[in-house]
Amino acid sequence: MTRTVSDVIAALDAAYPRELAEPWDAVGLVCGDPAEPVERVLVCVDPVTATVDEAVETGAGLIVAHHPLLLRGVHGVGTDTTKGSLVHRMIRSGIALFCAHTNADSAxxxxxxxxxxxxxxxxxxxxxxxxxxxxxxxxxxxxxxxxxxxxxxxxxxxxxxxxxxxxxxxxxxxxxxxxxxxxxxxxxxxxxxxxxxxxxxxxxxxxxxxxxxxxxxxxxxxxxxxxxxxxxEWPWCGQAAEVVRAAGNVEVHVSTRCTDPWSLRA
The missing domain is CATH 3.40.1390.30 (NIF3 (NGG1p interacting factor 3)-like)
Structure with missing residues (x-):
């Protein structure tokens, strides 16, 4: 049976209850249609350009990320902003984004x-x-x-x-x-x-x-x-991938792209 985005979210919510999240946190579905069928899922630490690229390349219909994309309050997601551009790209590519942050820390x-x-x-x-x-x-x-x-x-x-x-x-x-x-x-x-x-x-x-x-x-x-x-936090990706696999009929990829911002050492 084909799984939907909401089926995967239900499995993640059971493993990482949202009530465990800190009051200041932003967890849950960021963009995407819960009713949309999903065959492939990418699990990563950071929802950034590199991992969105990876999701597009692997044909993932859902990104499960640890860090929130929109942690602070925003008044718009125009493509003239970095995060707004990512939101638009995911929507145009048919990719949903779900974030489990401090609830995954405490679970x-x-x-x-x-x-x-x-x-x-x-x-x-x-x-x-x-x-x-x-x-x-x-x-x-x-x-x-x-x-x-x-x-x-x-x-x-x-x-x-x-x-x-x-x-x-x-x-x-x-x-x-x-x-x-x-x-x-x-x-x-x-x-x-x-x-x-x-x-x-x-x-x-x-x-x-x-x-x-x-x-x-x-x-x-x-x-x-x-x-x-x-x-x-990268080891968590494997743990979350097993949670998604347990939902059944979903192919899961763990991102291997390093999204650590520190890229040079003298």
Whole structure:
């Protein structure tokens, strides 16, 4: 039986309930007809020119993206704006766009579960749970099967995630044993205190700031592993693809195009 855009959305909503989204977020269907049949779906982190190109090339009728296209309030989507141009191109190409952002971050399993799995961690609990004893929330605390030196752990992270120009960087004693690890896909700087309070050996996330990172290291906090925002969330694409496949009769492609904005290194 041919699936419709609304069939795929129903599967995604069940996996990533919209009530888990932060109040400021913009999730759901951005453009497209829910009643339109869909045979191919592209899953990506960023709804940008490169991934819209990929959707057109693969014949996808629906893009499932993690990041919202229209997060801030807009008064128009004219083609004289970057985002408006993308909206018009998708509509003209018969491509719908659906975004699952902070609801996918907090869901169980969600973005940070996918990151933890990629790193070989057994998930123990959310880093910042929605409620005491709950399984939903931002970030995850996990553990390795056996402790390993921090230098080896940084190399583990680099091997597990897609390559980017900035790469993976670590802060801490390379010989420090690492067993318990907190992870937060995307910008996890605001959860650095939570990682420290959890008493983990290391914290993996993106967009860490200089001063808070340095202060926590000076205070004896966890070793830190910095990755790019895109790379930290890319493992979720495979997870979301399985959600869509489970809906049945839909061909799913995971985008392999790096949409990390950092493209040069001197």
């Amino acid at each position: 169980d399993p969600g973005v940070s579960d996918a990151l933890a799995s990629a790193l070989g961690l057994k998930v123990l609990a959310p880093l910042a749970p929605h409620q005491v004893g709950g399984t939903t929330g931002i970030g995850r605390i996990g553990e390795l099967a056996a402790a390993e030196p921090f230098g080896d752990f940084v190399r583990r992270v680099a091997a597990a995630l897609p390559s980017t120009v900035p790469g993976v960087y670590g802060a801490g004693d390379p010989h420090r044993p690492i067993r318990t690890v907190a992870v937060s896909g995307g910008s996890g700087d605001s959860y650095l205190d939570a990682a420290c309070a959890a008493g983990v050996d290391a914290y993996v996330t993106a967009d860490l700031r200089h001063h808070p990172a340095g202060e926590q290291l000076e205070a004896g906090g966890p070793a830190l592993v910095g990755v790019t925002h895109w790379a930290s």
